Amino acid sequence: MDAAEFRAHGHRLIDWIIDYHQQVASLPVQAQVAPGETAAKLPEHPGAPDGFDALLVDLDRVVVPGLTNWQHPGFFAWFPANTGYPAILAELVSAGLGVQGMSWASSPAVTEVETRMMDWMAELLGLPDGFRSASASGGGVIQGSASEATLTSILAARYRATGGSVNADSDTTKLVAYATGQAHSSIEKGLRIAGIGTDHVRVVPHDANFAMRPDALAEAIAADRAAGLVPFWVCATVGTTNSLAVDPVRAVGEIARQEGLWLHVDAAMAGIATLCPELRWLNDGLELADSYGTNPHKWMGVTFDCNLFYTADRASLLGALSILPEYLRTAAAETGAVIDYRDWQVPLGRRFRALKLWFTLRTDGVGPAQAMIRDHLAWTSELAAWVAADERFEILAPHPLNLLCLALRAGDDATTALIERANATGTAMFTRTVLGDRVALRFSIGARSTTLDGVRSAWRLLQDLAN
Template identity: 65%
Template sequence: MTPDEFRRHGHDMVDWIADFLDDTGSGRRVFPEIQPGDVRARLPEHPPSELESFDDVVADLESIIVPGLTQWQHPGFFAWFPSNVSYPSILGELMSAGLGVNAMAWATSPSATELETLMLDWMQELLGLPARFRSTSEHGGGVIQGTASEATLVAMLAARWRVTGGDINADGDTTRLVGYCTSQAHSSIEKGFRIAGIGSERVRLVPHDERFAMQPGALAEMIATDRSAGLLPFFVCTTHGTTSSMAFDPTPAVAEICERERLWLHVDAAMSGIAALELSLRWVNDGLDRADSYTTNPHKWMGINFDCNLFWTADRASLIGALSILPPYLQSAAAEAGAAIDYRDWQIPLGRRFRALKLWFALRTEGVEPVQAMIRDHVAWTQQLADIFGADDRFEVLAPHPLNLLCVALRGDTVESANAATDALIDAANATGEVLFTRTLLDNRSALRISVGARATTHRDVLGAAALLQRLAPAR
């Protein structure tokens, strides 16, 4: 492809993306009518023997690939969690690809490192996070990870390094380590324990209360039991807005236990932490002033396209101690003098993309006011949904709904019949192609999750989704 061809096709692709995002909900199903293998069956089995035109590639994109996608930007998308995009963020992603730099260390791209540090400080300020997470603090700082799953894993590695005094890097002995979370915590917590060599059997599931939040007293008892058995508790994860039910663990009370027992406290606020952009919702930060690490995702509810996870720690020495390996070809005078950050030591892989550009472009050209307004709308519409379903005696609201997730279920004579009816309602609603919901299980009750978070979703879309569910629900 020549530079002139790149210019022409690039202009066409930007126009295509703008048209796509402007027209996401028109005539498209949220989830395609498709079976596994259908997309591949329409594509050649072997690489092309002759070069094809870019126009032909785009034609196949339009006719084969896009119709086989789940439409995450659709206004009827109420599944899983939002994964929003914005025009400035997309352009930042494009610029990152065009610049083609590797931001693994200050020496490999000084501007990339320093802009990333600044963006984490900007976001610390915009979210109202404790000053101990700022890069200018004595022990803290932030970094952009790919996902909250990666952030949780590096927090675990820092925690196990600290509790073993660094010996873990030499002997790899994790046989006594034990960590804690609730059954409502994200599946990446258990996955992280597996990768970190702790294992699922050493993940203690702390009982939750009727709000699906961790019970601090039960945590303290489990820690004492493990210590008496000769084990070494080292890590606790509380969640601010669980994926399953939007539960908020009582981090201030848990922090007291962690400080007393010398355990690393990590707070996972993958989606809900972004709510702190709205001043009236700053309660989502409760307890962060005593956390060792914290993570949230602008690539969910803020409109910074995937991937862009923000991770802060108040103990960067343990993080770097756990992850730093310095062969001669990575050494630099700036890093050795402590004058620069090498972010390769703050993550699992070596290489890094220039993700900070997405935040920089978006914050400078759009600010946070549009996001704040969207958050306020989504929270208000979710409360309205709770009123609608709460007034319909066929439905039951199964969990608290402080932000933008509502978990509802159909009533039944037995748990089994209620679960079957709820599952059938989810299937029937999704089959229309107008909406997409996902299911979760809350204390053996099947629940329909309504996650209100897509940027394109309007009040009319939310009310339409509620009307659809009421129309499809069986009479009692």
């Protein structure tokens, strides 16, 4: 493909993306294909090139039917993965530049734009000053996902708890970590990767609202210390995946400070809500956190992947992850005048992801995201009122943000069947979870294209199917 062909095909592909977004509401939300059906449309072996025209045809024939359409207005499953035109264009620029941002020297602009965007977002989210790059010990970096952010925090905490010796002896046999059963599965995965087995992961009891009980955390830490173990890391979640429960960060943070534990706050979904100043209650206690993460690629419209990871203890992070072979040494880094973000993450290589934030903030600002968040909160409240008025249904958890967990009073089997029937229609999509001993339907209002009429239609669909 030469430059002229690239120009022509690029224009056509932009048109294709626009057409997809404009017609996505007419497609099924959940992919209506059987296992292996998409692969069966592809040749078993590679053949001769057949050109861009044939490829564009197969996007529609092969790929689109096998998609679960996350940008669909009827997408009420999991949490949103919103995208927007500015971020899509930024991805194109990143790919077009083809630069590698592993260190400042490998592309100075990649590092410095990222540092500035992390500071911009810290200001827009109302985060503590200790997370800003100008602070004596903190700063931020873009990770691929909240899972990567969690693992990074665990590695930094492991380094600090062992005085750095873990880098040499790999001894994690006494380290113990804490989270509730409502915390994301990536926490257990991250701990496993870091050498903390399930036997050393304490599931802290939660209260009736599915939030961590600080008294239970303190008791668990005391018991482990008495047994000769070393409590080293605790995760407080601001917006759990199951129900968007909010752990009491301040109370957990005070215990963590007293006991010398690293406090990581996982706000992957809910943290972006603090773009709205009236929702800054979600930040209560963050000044006590050692690290924090939230995802613009969920509720803000910055295309996946884009996790904002902040730490107040840069030294422990660098101690855990910095390795400097001769081929990566630079004079600029050795003076301490620059950041080498390769030392702030597990991989070495990194894309120019900060462009997605820069493009979005420069072209759209935060106004559209703020308006969307406020709409989604208001519509969730309306939905809750509709559910409460139908005696066949009940609400299983508090709903301060944009997720409503509901169930049929007829029982778990009926609720599970309702989810399956609703998803099979192709007009809406919900996900299932378990809260306590009850199966719940998660009604997550987060897609950018969703409207109040769409929420109302999805609720009517559930009512009709419940009959």
